[in-house]
Amino acid sequence: MKISVHSPDGHSICIPFPTTLLASPTAVRFALNIGKRHAGISMPNISPEVVQALCQSFRQIKHQYGHWELVRTESADGDVISIIL
16 A cells, blocks of 8 residues: 655655555454544444455455555645555
């Protein structure tokens, strides 16, 4: 996964993030536990089976499509932010 921010004045930053970490059920469960700790009851209870299916879907998408743009947004100032799987 790659998060990139491009500014109209020529500055840009790219943050690589290992897709295997994103598709790891252990990492997802860890992130959900942190979310529950800070969000309280507003955080939904997600079962381990759903987490496993989500991680499997990320791996399949990455294998089938290679690079896939999840989010692309542009601010009024011209900054472009994209998140690519």
